[in-house]
Amino acid sequence: MNYRVKRRGTDGRQRRHTNYVLPFSKLRIKDVPLVGGKTASLGEMMSIGLPVPDGFAVSAEAYKFFIKENNLDGEIKEIIRGSDLKKLKELRKAGSGIRSLIKESSFPPELEKQILASYRRLGSRFVAVRSSATAEDLPDASFAGEQESYLNVDEKHLLARIKDCFASLFTDRAISYREDKRFDHFKIYLSVAVEKQVFSKASGVMFTLDPDNGHRNFIVINSSYGLGDYIVQGRVTPDEFRIFKKNCKLIEKRLGKKDVMEIRDIFGVKQKRISPGMQKTFSLTDREAEQLAQFGKRIEEHYKRPMDIEWAKDDKLYIIQARPETIHSQRTAYEEFRLTEKGNLLAEGASVGRKIGTGRVNIIRSVRDIGKFRKGEVLVTTATDPDWEPIMKIAAGIITEEGGRTSHAAIVSRELGIPAVVGVSGATKRLHGTVTIDCSGEKGRIWKGALKYEKREHDVRKMPKTRTRIYVNVGEPDEAADASLLPVDGVGLAREEFIISSSIGEHPLAMIKQKRENIFIDKLASGVAKIAASFYPRPVVIRFSDFKTNEYRNLKGGEHFEPLESNPMIGWRGASRYISSYEPAFRLELKAFKKCERLGLDNIRLMVPFCRTLEEADKTLAIIHDEKITFDVGVMAEIPANVILAKEFSKRFKFFSIGSNDLTQLTLGIDRDNTMLAKEFDERNEAVKTMIKNLIKDAHGAGRTVGICGQAPSDYPDFAEFLVKQRIDSISVNPDVAVSTRLLVARAEKK
Numbered sequence: 001m002n003y004r005v006k007r008r009g010t011d012g013r014q015r016r017h018t019n020y021v022l023p024f025s026k027l028r029i030k031d032v033p034l035v036g037g038k039t040a041s042l043g044e045m046m047s048i049g050l051p052v053p054d055g056f057a058v059s060a061e062a063y064k065f066f067i068k069e070n071n072l073d074g075e076i077k078e079i080i081r082g083s084d085l086k087k088l089k090e091l092r093k094a095g096s097g098i099r100s101l102i103k104e105s106s107f108p109p110e111l112e113k114q115i116l117a118s119y120r121r122l123g124s125r126f127v128a129v130r131s132s133a134t135a136e137d138l139p140d141a142s143f144a145g146e147q148e149s150y151l152n153v154d155e156k157h158l159l160a161r162i163k164d165c166f167a168s169l170f171t172d173r174a175i176s177y178r179e180d181k182r183f184d185h186f187k188i189y190l191s192v193a194v195e196k197q198v199f200s201k202a203s204g205v206m207f208t209l210d211p212d213n214g215h216r217n218f219i220v221i222n223s224s225y226g227l228g229d230y231i232v233q234g235r236v237t238p239d240e241f242r243i244f245k246k247n248c249k250l251i252e253k254r255l256g257k258k259d260v261m262e263i264r265d266i267f268g269v270k271q272k273r274i275s276p277g278m279q280k281t282f283s284l285t286d287r288e289a290e291q292l293a294q295f296g297k298r299i300e301e302h303y304k305r306p307m308d309i310e311w312a313k314d315d316k317l318y319i320i321q322a323r324p325e326t327i328h329s330q331r332t333a334y335e336e337f338r339l340t341e342k343g344n345l346l347a348e349g350a351s352v353g354r355k356i357g358t359g360r361v362n363i364i365r366s367v368r369d370i371g372k373f374r375k376g377e378v379l380v381t382t383a384t385d386p387d388w389e390p391i392m393k394i395a396a397g398i399i400t401e402e403g404g405r406t407s408h409a410a411i412v413s414r415e416l417g418i419p420a421v422v423g424v425s426g427a428t429k430r431l432h433g434t435v436t437i438d439c440s441g442e443k444g445r446i447w448k449g450a451l452k453y454e455k456r457e458h459d460v461r462k463m464p465k466t467r468t469r470i471y472v473n474v475g476e477p478d479e480a481a482d483a484s485l486l487p488v489d490g491v492g493l494a495r496e497e498f499i500i501s502s503s504i505g506e507h508p509l510a511m512i513k514q515k516r517e518n519i520f521i522d523k524l525a526s527g528v529a530k531i532a533a534s535f536y537p538r539p540v541v542i543r544f545s546d547f548k549t550n551e552y553r554n555l556k557g558g559e560h561f562e563p564l565e566s567n568p569m570i571g572w573r574g575a576s577r578y579i580s581s582y583e584p585a586f587r588l589e590l591k592a593f594k595k596c597e598r599l600g601l602d603n604i605r606l607m608v609p610f611c612r613t614l615e616e617a618d619k620t621l622a623i624i625h626d627e628k629i630t631f632d633v634g635v636m637a638e639i640p641a642n643v644i645l646a647k648e649f650s651k652r653f654k655f656f657s658i659g660s661n662d663l664t665q666l667t668l669g670i671d672r673d674n675t676m677l678a679k680e681f682d683e684r685n686e687a688v689k690t691m692i693k694n695l696i697k698d699a700h701g702a703g704r705t706v707g708i709c710g711q712a713p714s715d716y717p718d719f720a721e722f723l724v725k726q727r728i729d730s731i732s733v734n735p736d737v738a739v740s741t742r743l744l745v746a747r748a749e750k751k
Contacts, residue, residue, distance in 0.1 A: 020062035021114040024055050024195075029303075034059050035191040036132030041322050042193065048302055050295055051318050055127070055195035056118040060134045062111055063166055063190045070105035076170070077186065085179050088371055088390055091172050098170040103163055112159060119158055119194065126197040126264070129153050130321070131165040134189045147174060147190065151227055152197055152264045165192045173389040180393065198320070199264050202283040203228035203312040204238055205406045206292055208245070208300040209325060211414065212405060213354055215481045216306065217533055218251075219243040219293045222406040223283045225274055226261030228310060228320075232411070234383035234403025235260060237350075237423050239282050243293040244533045247600045250286050251529045252477075256404060257423075258283065288317060295319055327414050336456040336486075337440045338736065343447040346431060349399070349424035351444035352410040354482060357419040358436045358450040359396030363428050378435055380427050384409040392416065397437035399446065401427045421446060442478035458739055463487035464746035468724055471541075471732035473709055476502060477527040480534035483735040487742060490538035490603075491531065492657065492732020493709035496545045496589065499527035500555070508585035510557025517588055524592040525599075532601040539603050541657065541707075541732075543636065544589055546609040548573050569671070574610025574636075579619040590627040597630060607657055609636045614645065617652045637706070638662035643695045650702035656695060657732075658708040664688050683712040684719050696726045705729040714741045717748075724748040 027035060027043025034040075035057040046052045067073050076098050083094040107115075119127065131147030148168035150161045168174065169190045178185055204223040209216050222231055222238040230236045237257040244251050258279055263272050284292070292311055299322050300307050306325040312318050337356045359378040364370060367387045373379065375394040383402040384392065392398060392412050398420040400409045405422070413420035419437045421444030436447040471492030472483050477499060480491075500508075503523045511520050532540045548568035552558045565571040578586040596604055606629070611617050617635065624633060635642065635649055638659030642649055649656070660683045665672045667688050670681050682688075692708075699706045707730035713720040714737040723731060724745060733741045 018061065018065070019114070020059055020065060020111050021118045022057045022059055023118070024052065024057070024193075027057060033134055034061065035193075036060065036134045037323055038130065038132035038321050039191055039193040040132075042195070044302070045299065045319055045322060048298070050298065051316060053128075053196040053198055053318050053320070054122060054124075055193055056122065057132070058111075058115060058162055058192040058194065060189035060191045062114075063169075063192075065108060065111060066105070066166060067102075069108045072101055072105065073186075075101060080175075080185055085175060091176060091390065095170055095172040095175055099167040102167040102170070105163075107159060107163070115159065115162065115194075116155070119155060122194070122196060124196040126152050126154055126199075127158070128193075128195045128197050128320075129158070129161040129165060130193045130195065131168055132191045132193050133169065134191065147171070150268075151229070152268050158194070162192050162194075166190055171386070173386045176390050176393075193321075195320070197264075198312040198314045198318050200227050200312040201225070201314060203310075203320075204231055204283075206296045206309040206311055207306070207325060207406075208296045208309070209306040210481055211308075211325075211327075211410075212352065213482055213485060214306075214327070215485065215534065217245055217484075217536055218481070219245050219248070219296050220405075221284070221289055221292055221296075222256075222404060223289075224256065224258045224261065225278065225283050226263050226272070227269060228312065229269075230260065230262050231404070231406055232408050233385055234400055234407035234409060234422065237402070237404040238406065239284065240405070241284065241289040241293075242530070243290065244529070244536075244599060244601070245293070245297060246533075246536065248290050248293040248297060249599045250289055251533050251599070252526045253282065253286070253289070255280070255282060284313070288313065292317055336458065336736075338454055338456075339436075339438055339440065339447075340452045340454055343436065343449055343451045345445060346435065346448050347399075347421075347424050347427060347446045349421040349427075349444045349446075350405055350410075351439040351442055352405060352413050352420040352422060353417070353439050354441075355417065355419040356436065356438050356440055356453045356455075357397040358434065360434050361399075361431045363431070364391075365428065378437065380431050382428065383407065384412070392418070397421075397435075399424050399427050399431065399437065401425060420444070441482070442476075456739070458487065460485075460487045463739070463742060466742060466745050467749055468728060468745050469707075469730040470738060470742045470745060471707065471709070471730050472735050472738050473732050474531055474735075477530040479735070480531040483738075484534040484538075486735060486738045488538075488738050489730070491535055491540040491542075492707050492730055493607075494528070494531050494540060494542045496524065496528075496543060497547055497551070499524055500545060500547075503527055506556040507552060507558040507561055508588050509561045509582070510555075512584055512588070513557075520588050521592045521595065524589065525595040528592060528604070529596050529599055529601055532596065532604050533599075535603065536601065537603050539605055541605045541607050541634070542593075543607045543609050544578070544586070546574055569673070570666075574612075575608050575616040575620045576610070576612065578608075578623060579616060583623065586623065587627060590624060590629055593629055593631065594627060602631075605632045605634060605655070607634045607636060608653070609659075610638060610662070611635050611649075612639055612641055614648055614652070617649065621652060636662075637695055639666055640691065643691045643698075646695050646698035647702055650699055650704045653704070655705045655707070656699050658692060658695065658706065658710075660688075660708060660710040660712050663691060667691055683710070684716060684722075689722060692723070692728075693726055696728055700727070707732060709733075711737070714744070717744055720744050721748040721751065 024043045029044040031040045039057045083090045130149040206221045221241040224238040239256040240254045242252040309322045310320040362377040370391045373391040378397045379395040380399045403422040419439040436451040438445040469489040473493045475498045549562045553562040632654040634655035635653040637656040709732040
């Protein structure tokens with residue numbers, strides 16, 4: 001079909017006056033049919049006092065008027081209906097033809113006059129021109145990125161950019177998206193928001209939930225220097241700020257990789273390199289991140305749903321747009337993916353989504369070559385933009401060298417439900433053949449070959465209620481958000497050792513000697529806070545550090561402070577450390593918990609490990625109280641003395657948690673690491689069960705609760721039945737068996 005552009009113009013008929021252009025101040029969310037979700041939302045946010053740059057909307061009625069006056073409607077319908085839009089070549093031809101028809105048409109004089117008058121009243125030389133489709137940003141669909149937007153537009157180019165926005169209703173990706181969603185092409189119209197340009201010192205996006213797993217306790221902010229396009233394009237890996245939504249306090253921040261930024265230029269925008277010094281600093285202060293989070297929380301509360309928000313910072317912070325989050329807000333079931341075999345690790349990056357996929361690598365370096373891509377392959381490229389979407393939706397997985405969790409590749413992958421790993425340096429040079437993309441955790445991993453994996457789906461609403469609380473054990477803080485989405489009642493054991501090993505890696509006494517103790521406090525507090533905030537308001541039990549001397553020696557600087565012990569397992573560990581020369585380091589742990597108190601994380605419960613005597617208990621608690629810690633403090637019941645003197649320990653501690661491994665080891669006198677005696681090591685031994693039975697009886701008699709943290713209840717159904725029969729208060733297991741343990745306990749409670 002030949003798409004010839006005809007000369008067009010208005011027919012000169014007299015019409016009654018229509019306001020095709022409307023100021024933001026007059027708009028509310030009810031005006032979505034008139035100006036689209038994006039622009040209606042700007043007016044709505046302005047009405048509740050949020051800082052929104054002023055502007056006006058060229059309404060959907062203006063778009064219809066433009067199409068009608070230029071007699072375009074019939075030709076567009078003819079092109080759409082005469083094309084097989086499933087074929088990439090015909091899709092491109094149809095899109096190009098329709099866009100040419102629109103761009104080469106003229107504005108009706110009445111509409112042109114209203115637009116220019118509104119622009120002049122705005123009093124800003126430069127504006128941002130943003131598309132806003134009338135079906136855009138509705139809860140069941142996301143048209144984000146399907147239409148065009150333009151920055152730093154002056155009066156000379158304003159009308160042309162608005163026309164370009166009109167034409168972008170028929171980009172290849174927009175046509176393809178509507179076809180996939182079965183939206184009627186002729187019942188969706190375009191409005192254009194013309195907004196005062198914020199000359200951003202920094203900008204970015206904000207989600208009022210975790211965009212990777214849908215967690216509602218967090219607000220996640222991505223930020224980079226300059227205008228915001230480079231984040232979405234994947235040109236930079238932005239800084240990331242994780243905020244506890246309850247009180248908008250900063251929990252964690254990660255420095256991105258920001259070597260370039262987009263800035264204003266007389267011809268629109270241009271790229272500028274960022275100095276090495278600026279690259280090492282965060283693009284937002286902590287206070288600014290928390291202020292942004294407060295805006296985000298207000299927006300979510302106003303709309304009563306999670307939101308996806310764009311913002312910019314000039315001399316102050318502005319909200320540029322807000323739309324409903326459309327992926328996790330609709331989810332009713334929790335999916336769990338897990339590799340069931342090991343392989344060779346090829347590369348790592350940031351994980352997007354929580355799925356696993358396999359396929360043959362196809363390296364596509366340019367959008368011009370997307371015709372070479374086949375369904376079921378793994379797309380590997382430098383970065384994507386909306387023009388790549390026709391092949392992204394048929395990929396088994398996506399890997400990009402550039403970009404972060406809010407890049408275009410990440411956003412689209414989440415919506416499509418496709419596993420993606422972004423920020424994989426050198427991916428286009430290193431990867432080939434068949435690979436497995438593993439996004440089951442915080443870190444995305446690419447393995448050689450097609451590895452086997454399993455998928456489980458849990459409908460939380462159908463999980464049975466149990467008298468016995470089911471907790472999970474949490475290691476790395478990065479795992480906490482995913483684990484918290486399981487049908488569990490809290491955390492029964494979170495070990496400080498994981499945080500100290502992975503995030504700090506240095507001996508605390510060495511850091512004190514170097515006057516770097518604040519680094520230890522801040523990093524430990526951040527890790528603990530991430531776990532506690534993920535599960536809030538459910539209880540989270542954090543165990544004080546319980547490294548053995550050989551493990552402490554492995555930390556940087558540890559050899560200067562740790563003796564060589566012949567049997568560290570029953571050596572200088574637990575409470576005996578806290579009341580020794582190690583006390584200054586223990587106080588750093590307490591200061592970290594004090595910081596968590598100030599964050600409002602009142603669901604934390606602390607636990608003392610390996611407390612041999614009542615004297616150790618008294619001295620340890622005295623130090624804790626001296627640091628003015630208000631959290632409840634419990635004790636690990638892992639030494640026979642804890643059971644024999646349970647009534648006395650109950651006078652000092654609020655709860656007990658049975659450490660079944662150490663309790664079995666010390667009750668039976670078996671080294672749990674001795675392979676020759678492995679067959680004799682069994683928590684179900686009658687002596688161990690008697691210990692547990694007596695502890696529960698005495699603790700309950702004193703009004704204290706008892707839990708157990710270990711795999712035995714999930715490994716041995718008869719042991720779980722024994723615990724339930726003794727009326728244990730909680731059972732804590734690893735996340736991979738949390739669901740099966742709840743089902744097992746529910747059956748045991750019915751007997």
